[in-house]
Amino acid sequence: MNVHRLAGLALAGVVAVSLSACGSGIASGDSGLFRRNAAAAPAQETAETRQRAASQRAAQDRTVRGQTDSSSIFNLFRNGDNPNTTVEVNKYLWVAAQDVLNFLPIESVDPFTGVIVTGFGTPPGGGRAYRATIYVQDPALDARSLKVALQSSGGGAVDPGTVRAIEDAILTRARQLRIQDANL
Template sequence: MTFASVTRTATALALVAIVSGCGWASRISTDVDTSQLPNEYNPAVDDDGNKRDTIWDLFTNFDDANTTLEVNRYIWLASIDILNFLPVERVDPFSGVIVTGYGTPPGGGRAYRATVYVTDPALDARSLKVALNTRSGPADPDTVRAVEDAILTRARQLRIEHTRL
């Protein structure tokens, strides 16, 4: 008998044992009624009370649809403070979106409208996205950057004021 034939025989026996064991557990009768168990002790039910039918249910997404995103409160408040000359059209503090109408800044002649998106709870420049439009199209990138800088500076000031309390 060669090493290759012994290896093939052992592999075949292992495969037969694995395949035959797949249906074996379903033929065992148990005296425990799992429907009467609390969810934390019932392996057929996940944490949210959803019934698991197959192993593939472990890979499904049972996340709560009502979960909200976290936004940085200082950036949020600073955005409203800096853009206070613009009329607010829509605000969603749970997703971090502020949409304004057209307004003219103090001492300026051109009307702007802004959409601010706060994407992260960190007080960081990556957490803020600002889109400015004029009546003739997108605003100058330097203007957008100046507004972003003003919002971030004000957010840092608000944070410092809050830590002093």
């Protein structure tokens, strides 16, 4: 009987301490106005009080706009993404990559993320089969916007010079396509 009573008292103490920690501060509505000495003048605000008031106003503004930093289990079921967000892909690099690597069969294409995945194919005049993954990651017609990854049929690494030559061919073709559009 004593063990059960001691465990019950310990549990009650833990609950009391936990609840008392939740009841103080700005969030509970206790801004310190009622603890202030009646003789203290309201004009003698401290910097700390002003800072707390400013942070409370900022938290209320975030809550009103729906941008709270808190998370809950229900956030897993909400779609918080902006549906108007678009990913921009350079159309000249996109088309040029398909033109230059037209001997490779396309396995998947995702224009929203800028990824083209091809299957194995043999280049004209070549004896080794390759597969490529092309990533167009920026709307600028720039070398930094294009990433090409090659894999040979033997599973070995492809010479970096070959990858660079394919990237150069895609960039050259993209510039040609852009010049053609400018002449129209």
